[in-house]
Amino acid sequence: MSIKKVVGGLAILSILALTTFPAFAASPRPNRTSVMSATPDTYNASWVTGVSQDGGPKGQSIKLTSTQPDIAYYSFRNWWNQKLSDIRKVRASWLLQGANSGGSPRFSLELDADANGTFDENNGDVVVYLDPATCSVPATDGWIESDFVGNTTNCTITDSSGATYASDSTGTAWSKLVAAYPNAKVWFMFVIQDATSGTNYVDRIMLDSAFFTKAP
Ligand SMILES: [Ca+2]
Helix, strand or coil, rough: HHHHHHHHHHHHHHHHHHCHHHHHCCCCCCCHHHHHCCCEEEECCEEECCCCCCCCCCCCCEEEEECCCEEEEHHHHCCCCHHHHHHHCCEEEEEEEECCCCCCCEEEEEEHHHHHCCCCEEEEEEEECCCCCCCCCCCCCCCCEEECCCCCEEEEEEECCCCCECEEECHHHHHHHHHHHHCEEEEHHHHHHHHCCEEEEEEEECCCCECCCCCC
């Protein structure tokens, strides 16, 4: 699995999209500005009933369905501006049923690394990739659980700078991420699949005190 490879691939696809893949060019990307102006912040994604880590006919989860090179995403409003170092909980459960390539699906956590109130990847800000393929443990009924902040032994986190943070005897992946960006503030957070054909489900998403387990 290589995030850099995925990102590079996407860049190539984006260029190709201008000429040969209008479907991909038409795919919107989530961004905070759109969310704040109340443009819909989901794409090929919605809460569904009957598939849930909680089980039962009434349980719900977020269903992401897309076919490469199309994408799917669901973004999380009202979880921004806090310091990265103040985050205490980022968890989710996943039921991965799609044909998934490296890095998809994942959370993309955009960081205003220099805390200057803008998000500019060309000026030191970064996207952190929280990937269930590299940070999770098996649960029941095919679900896997990610504890991105607390996982002490089986978690690797990467970011758009190419850096890698791994949980080991010297600390958690998350603690190393925070140490790398001590001043960072959360800019925007979304779950996305962009190298997948098929369907994946996400449930029991915990972002500090916010808990997403059914349609809001
Ligand atoms: Ca910034």
